[in-house]
Amino acid sequence: MRRQHIGIKLAAALLCLSLWTSLPVKAAAIDEQTRKILEDSLSIVEIDQEIERIGLQQAETQRRQQDLQKQLGIQRQQIQLQQERAGAVVRSYYMGERDQLLSILLGAKNLGQALTLIDYYEIIISNDKDILNAYQERYASISKLERKTSATASELQDIKNRLLAQRTRVTALQERVNKQVNGSGDSETMRRLIEEMTSYWENIGLYEVRRHFKALAGAMEGLPQFIKGQKGAIVTNGKTYTVTIQEEEFNRFLQSRDELFKQFGFTFEKEGITVQGKSGTMDLLIKGHYTLENTPKNAIVFHVDRLVFNGLELPDTTRSNLEKQFDLGFYPQMLLPYVKATGVETLPQQLKVQLELSL
Template identity: 50%
Template sequence: MKAAKKHVRLIYLLVPLLLLSMLHSQHNLLADPVKPEDADQQQMLQKSLSIVEIDHEIERISRQQDETQTEIDKLQVQLEEKQEQIKIRQERAGAVIRSYYMGERDNLFAILFSAQNLSNLLEIYSYYELIMDQDKTVLDAYQSQYKSIKDTQQRMESSYAKLTEIKDNLVKQRERVVALQKELDTSIAGSSDPEAMKKLIKEFTSYWDNVGMYEVKRYFSALASAMDDLPEFIQNKKGAIRTNGTTYSIKIQEDDLNDFLKSKNELFNNFAFHFSDNKVVAAGESGNLSLQVEGHYSIENQPENSILFHVDKLVFNGLELPDTTCRQLENEFDLGFYPEQIVSFVKATEVTSTDKILRVTLKLSMK
């Protein structure tokens, strides 16, 4: 009898533990990245990921729209204030101009020659100089105020153009989300188990928002930090810089760049760059996470001569992210480098990537 009671008590203890272990197992599943099982599932997860990211882009654009509208409102107030101020300046400047036009200042100048002696001449001249200085002050103040109004108007026109572009972009992104959501809803409805598919999508998007984007940004941040030291690495690498008259060339070997990155951050122990025909691919894996970045370098001259990296494609755990995410990361993290930090008084004119080699051509530039 006692043994039976012990068994019952044991069952009472084990059942809650079993339930807890089941819940814990489910929690782990939600925390782990979801990998698609087939092409249809991959398409649905990719669309869901695009919807999440474009939604984020819409939020960013909306904030930008509000900020730009606030800036326009402030400029409008400034413009009205300046227009009031310039009315007074305009009247004073007009009076000065009229005095010159009517010859009143010529009469003042003539009085100088009517002085009877040196003392009288100096006294008249001091008055004349005082009037001339006052005229100059009035005209300069008017000119300065007028220029200020013109500058404010130009800033407002620029802000209005920016706001129009933002609104157009917002409409386009919203249309993209609606179209993608419609496609996704149709795909889910046509799947063998719509409820399970919805749960999978929710699980994956939750993982992306809480873990995925953080990890992607961690790699981009590490790359941007390493690129700050790339000029020093190139300078110290024997044979990396060659010169032929006024032309310089930089050659970066794929293996050398990867060794450099590993020396900067252990994240790059399982992450590597590959150079091919005008394309740069950076890819790696860490546990259940995989990341692939495809892009290219270009020469830019504004605001300064630079070799910038453009993200053409971003693949997370086998799923391609939308172009909005590529642009966001490209704007947030600078993965480029600047020629004058490597060789003084030069300007990059060409950048190419071939099999395992990145080449940069530079010309002497006397600014």
């Protein structure tokens, strides 16, 4: 059954590939209007996927919010009981009832009676402490739960806003595509081109892009070890360190990690990093930059600014989702213990990372 399923997917992919390669025009060679229509069409497909992801996130957040509300109701009932018991203890001290116990203890007629009264007194006082501690713990617990419930409500509202914005965006794009297709002079050919380009992207393109991002994420895990082996890559000046990664060496490192990168080149520029290459029928261009981040932990994080597939620029939703799925970051602590990154800079043919001791 599994082999049959794989065979069906492979046949669909080959069909899409034959359709796309047989088209009279390619994305890189078509006119600007057609290219824009295809870009908008791909954006619709990708934003639809984002809407589906947001919908699933919304359903999960709503379920979590309902669970929290249920827990909150139970906690409020329990804290009311604890509050009554704690209130009785506090009143007993305020009214001097515990002072009377102490007076009785001091008035014991003999040592045996005094020891017995001490035992009773300790039991009462210990019970009082347990009641007050239980109330404090329950109060802290419900306060934490209320904050989580509030945060979840805020998160849910943000999700709803994102969902509404993306739906508005995809509707506007669809209207624009329909208008452009109808005004193209050959709407039937244009619709066929859109359909075949979309099928090619969904069956082959997206898989290939993810495959390359996954390979790059895997390679980045070995970057610290690679840097350690490069003579002069780490320069120290007291408590500060400068890590310099040379473009040529970095490309050689990636190619040693995966055959995929033998068709791709990484270029370090002042504005950021460009990745460009071709694999089979796929042309891929990635432009991005690194930023210093301290949350959730100190790291040099890669951001995708542009993603161009076969001459067609993909939307921000695709870039953002790839960033979430594949970690292309650099973690200084994996290179040197007790350091933190304080800066990152790309220069022509170089990437520099500033570190300092964090003892």
